[in-house]
Amino acid sequence: MATGTLQVAAEAHDTFPINGTDYVxxxxxxxxxASHFYRTAFGFQLVGYRGPETGVxxxxxxxxxxxxxxxxxxxxxxxxxxxxxxxxxxxxQKHGDGVRDIAxxxxxxxxxxxxxxxRGATPERAPEVLRDEGGEIVIGSFKIYGDTVHSLVERRNYxxxxxxxxxxxxxxYAPDEVGLQYVDHCVGNVExxxxxxxxxxxxxxxxxxxxxxxxxxxxxxxxxxxMSKVMANGNDRIKFPINEPAxxxxxxxxxxxxxxxxxxxxxxxxxxxxxxxGTVTTLRDRGVEFLSVPTTYYDDLQKRVGTIDEPVGExxxxxxxxxxxxxxxxxxxxxxxxxxxxxxxxxxxxxxGARSFGAGNFKAxxxxxxxxxxxxxxx
Ligand code: FE2
Numbered sequence: 001m002a003t004g005t006l007q008v009a010a011e012a013h014d015t016f017p018i019n020g021t022d023y024v025x026x027x028x029x030x031x032x033x034a035s036h037f038y039r040t041a042f043g044f045q046l047v048g049y050r051g052p053e054t055g056v057x058x059x060x061x062x063x064x065x066x067x068x069x070x071x072x073x074x075x076x077x078x079x080x081x082x083x084x085x086x087x088x089x090x091x092x093q094k095h096g097d098g099v100r101d102i103a104x105x106x107x108x109x110x111x112x113x114x115x116x117x118x119r120g121a122t123p124e125r126a127p128e129v130l131r132d133e134g135g136e137i138v139i140g141s142f143k144i145y146g147d148t149v150h151s152l153v154e155r156r157n158y159x160x161x162x163x164x165x166x167x168x169x170x171x172x173y174a175p176d177e178v179g180l181q182y183v184d185h186c187v188g189n190v191e192x193x194x195x196x197x198x199x200x201x202x203x204x205x206x207x208x209x210x211x212x213x214x215x216x217x218x219x220x221x222x223x224x225x226x227m228s229k230v231m232a233n234g235n236d237r238i239k240f241p242i243n244e245p246a247x248x249x250x251x252x253x254x255x256x257x258x259x260x261x262x263x264x265x266x267x268x269x270x271x272x273x274x275x276x277x278g279t280v281t282t283l284r285d286r287g288v289e290f291l292s293v294p295t296t297y298y299d300d301l302q303k304r305v306g307t308i309d310e311p312v313g314e315x316x317x318x319x320x321x322x323x324x325x326x327x328x329x330x331x332x333x334x335x336x337x338x339x340x341x342x343x344x345x346x347x348x349x350x351x352x353g354a355r356s357f358g359a360g361n362f363k364a365x366x367x368x369x370x371x372x373x374x375x376x377x378x379x
Contacts, residue, residue, distance in 0.1 A: 016112035022105035023070035031075035043178035058085035067181035099266035109154035134160020146264035185239035195244035202231035216246035224248035270347035328353015
């Protein structure tokens with residue numbers, strides 16, 4: 001198979017239908033402050049809360065929303081009160097703030113869970129029914145790489161806000177949204193030699209197909225390299241690239257992540273917008289820091305990607321990257337890590353037909369990451 005090209009032959013045969021990403025849950029050290037950051041900087045709206053005031057003694061969770069994106073930020077407040085809270089505290093101690101759960105919206109959570117486990121998934125939590133006046137949710141989960149899980153969420157008999165236990169909030173402080181619409185893809189970093197194991201997991205357990213493969217030649221700079229395979233479900237709403245480090249002269253950015261996260265985990269979430277110039281302008285104004293590429297990147301941009309709708313000068317001023325594939329083009333930009341550990345970061349992406357991931361930008365991008373690694377003393 002050609003490197004870095006879209007595969008057309010391999011088809012997904014989803015083990016169970018997935019309607020989309022239901023929510024992404026982060027386990028964090030201080031959910032109140034993290035929610036302030038995501039609201040102020042990224043324009044998420046605080047819509048729900050669960051904690052001591054709602055009868056949960058050991059944890060606090062903030063439900064943030066923007067477009068179709070739902071983030072849940074959860075912290076342990078009394079690790080001594082329950083195994084659940086203890087697990088959150090241990091996770092934060094080991095990983096820092098990070099993604100615990102990429103929850104998937106399914107039609108039948110019991111059936112999906114049974115099929116996943118039958119095909120080899122390791123259960124985390126057997127499906128249970130949660131009820132309140134809004135109806136009922138069925139939710140179960142299984143393990144993926146590191147300490148990360150996929151919850152399966154069935155909400156066909158639920159008309160409430162989000163999930164039993166959460167109460168609606170309408171805060172006085174509500175900075176405007178920035179135009180983020182949905183989760184485009186979630187990327188996992190795994191250890192050297194483990195990428196194919198997780199590719200096989202998504203293929204066998206979930207019925208996903210291998211949409212794209214990048215080898216260490218595609219994704220390499222003078223100093224370091226990585227390998228990546230993108231797994232996608234049948235309707236393409238779920239796309240999970242899996243990265244592993246490859247040997248280079250210096251330390252791969254994936255090795256840096258694994259060292260500082262304390263093992264495999266989610267590296268970045270790509271959030272989609274249909275106005276990347278507007279979205280990134282606002283994010284920058286609000287203090288979000290992005291990786292920058294040398295201005296020479298823009299010198300022959302149009303020669304590389306052809307005609308695009310956006311003024312190149314505006315893209316250059318913001319550092320937005322462009323790439324083209326047979327279906328169209330895409331615009332993308334990457335934040336610096338959003339916590340002190342060089343772990344989780346965000347991609348802002350606008351797709352104009354393109355279905356790929358910006359392979360033409362990998363070199364410029366990874367050189368930008370290496371400059372940051374160098375500054376941290378980790379290259
Ligand atoms: Fe990405």
